[in-house]
Amino acid sequence: MVPRPGSTPGTGRRDTTKNADWLAAVGSLKFCVLCGAYGIQVAHRDEGKGMGMKSADALTAALCPGCHHELGNGNKLSRDERRAEMNRAIVLTLEKLAAGGLVIVNKEAxxxxxA
Structure with missing residues (x-):
């Protein structure tokens, strides 16, 4: 039996790295955090994951299709440069989410x- 994407085999639990609310928040951003183009895709970081698996949803960036392609499959930058630019895009996305009030600190946690 093949487990569903995002599930933890044998536990009956969803993978805790997947968060639909986070993806919706990133998807609510209208402009690419790198080039400013209108219309974005939620792009996952491609480092530190297995074949066919996506990284944690918290490591996503709001990118236009062009920037998403270039950072994922482009040939203008080296792999290390693409990863560094993706890391920058993730930080810029987090900054936009925080500025828009979409990142809230859980004070009780x-x-x-x-303690």
Whole structure:
């Protein structure tokens, strides 16, 4: 039996790295964080994952189709340069989400961690 994408085989639980709310928040951004073009795709980081698997949803960026293609499959930059640019795009996406009030600190969880 082949497990569903995003499921943890044998546990009956969803993979905790998948978060539909996070993907919706990133998808709500209207402009590419790298070039400013209107119309984005939610692009996952392609490092540190197995074949056919996506990285954690928290490691996504709001990219136009052109930037998404260039960072995923392009030949203008080296692999290391593409990964560095994707990391920059993820940080810029997080900055846009925070500025728009879409990233909220869970104060109770923060207190539990501090205790």
């Amino acid at each position: 923060l207190r539990r961690e501090a």
